[in-house]
Amino acid sequence: MSPVHSMDSAEGPLVKRARKSYPDNNRSVSLFSVSARHPLNVKPGGNSLLANSIDFKPSKSQQMGDFERFPEELLMEMFSYIQDPKSLMRLSHTSRIMYAYLYDEEIWRKLNTHKVLEGERINQQSETLPWKGSWRCTLLRLEESKEAKLQLKDNLLCSDILYRPFQCSKVDYSTLFSKIIKEESVYHQDSLNGDFDHTLLPSGRIARLAESQLTLNEFNENWSNKPFILTNENENRWPVWTLNQLLERFPEVKFRQEVVQWPLKLYSEYLANNKDESPLYLFDCNSMAMKSLKQEYAPPKIFQPDFFKTFNHFSSKPCRPDYAWLIIGPKRSGSTFHKDPNSTSAWNAAISGRKLWVMLPPGTTPPGVGTDEEESEVTSPVGIAEWVISGFFNDSLKIESCQIGITFPGECMYVPAGWWHSVINLDDSIALTQNFVPQSQLCKVLNFLKNKHGQISGFKPKNVKLVMDEILKSDKDINNETLSKLREYTSIFESLDPHLQEEDCGEITSEKLPPMPIFELFSQLMILGDNKQELEAGLEKLVKLEKNELMKKTGKSEMWTKLTDEKQESVGFSFGFGFDESDDE
Structure with missing residues (x-):
């Protein structure tokens, strides 16, 4: 799998030849060696x-x-x-x-x-x-x-x-995924040498694109709907944080690790020595440390335009859901299959350690994962290791649209809106991630906020209410429908249980919290933020998207539905073939 080279005796230095293609190897993993002796001699x-x-x-x-x-x-x-x-x-x-x-x-x-x-x-x-x-x-x-x-x-x-x-x-993932790691290491090294051509990749592998060569227009036109790994020749592109360096700065600062909040010093001890099947994953956005760390990096330029920033239009009373996280985890940790919230896209930069990504497009449910038709209820009954050694990883690779790749330190994964993804840490790792809404994905977000109220998450009723109050007090023109929705919510909020007012709306049942007008709020904030033209373009695409989704769901086009409705309203309706009852055929 190493690059093809030849040694020219006359010239002396190593001369690279053009590679015809990367070998299309079998990506499946052998599970026969996954065994261990239980410390108490419990047997299978x-x-x-x-x-x-x-x-x-x-x-x-x-x-x-x-x-x-x-x-x-x-x-x-x-x-x-x-x-x-x-x-x-x-x-x-x-x-x-x-x-x-x-x-x-x-x-x-x-x-x-x-x-x-x-x-x-x-x-x-x-x-x-x-x-x-x-x-x-x-x-x-x-x-x-x-x-x-x-x-x-x-x-x-x-x-x-x-x-x-x-x-x-x-489970030793370095051994289990050794073939994939070897191949991805070649792609990674070639990208650093400027010798990588994503068009030569075997099917099912995630492309690598140089940050310096990918423009915002090209991203929006050609790449925003598929995953890719953003590479960079600049060694100082991302902060060089090691766990020891973070420990020196924030030893007693509490970070969020799933259900617990531990000082970083305690979590570092857990990371170095634990027996968990699925180790605790530090996923923090609100600690004192994270507020400081966010000032030490900048997203890639192609990911900086972000329409969800409009939720911070009233900077003194922002209501945007959490969107930027520091992630730390031991090897074997990671995340089971999920989609990012509110149909947002995401980028994930590896600061240290390697991550294996398994990704599937919208509408393709991952093997071993249960979901309803709307994908609002997702069940991952087993952890990552169980998912792999039960054969679901290999089953995923049989799906033509499945994409896999490994991010190495300094590389950044782009996750398109709606894509399923699972991540396995091959090493102890540190990463940064942010959710955002690029222009090319605005239509999907508008569709989500308008038509999938039960899946909206991250918004806190109290914060939303404060922003709505500011809009209602402003002298800006608001259309009657939006005005009605905002006023209706402000009246509902007053009857909401006080301890729920600062909860994530995704954690509150619909019986206790009727749908919030997030779509109307977002649209109004887009206008206030001088993004009316982009909003109108997104709404125009939304109409087409809703028609396509209706056709997929019912099997009938909008025209067919209109015609059949007219038939029900008119007794004498016919398609006009003019057959006579006496006709033999």
């Missing part, structure tokens, strides 16, 4: 079918007592309702079998999550415990070196529920 469920002459004493049934009556799934669910770490520990000490069931990391992680959420519910901050290498050791305040590793004999306990998460926690 299939081992229970193997003949075993050893007479276990005491037997599994005797060690479990009355708990033996329950299916494993129900048993683990029951254990998750125990909210006291000491009680869980005592139960685990009743036998080796029970110790193995309660050794499972997910039970202890759920217990920690419950304590955090319970603290938030009663407005009391939960205690932040020093990290001890596992959730179990942390909650029990137990040094990892002193943890008992009680061994089970042979096939005494064969359980996929216990073995599979452990197996997933030991």
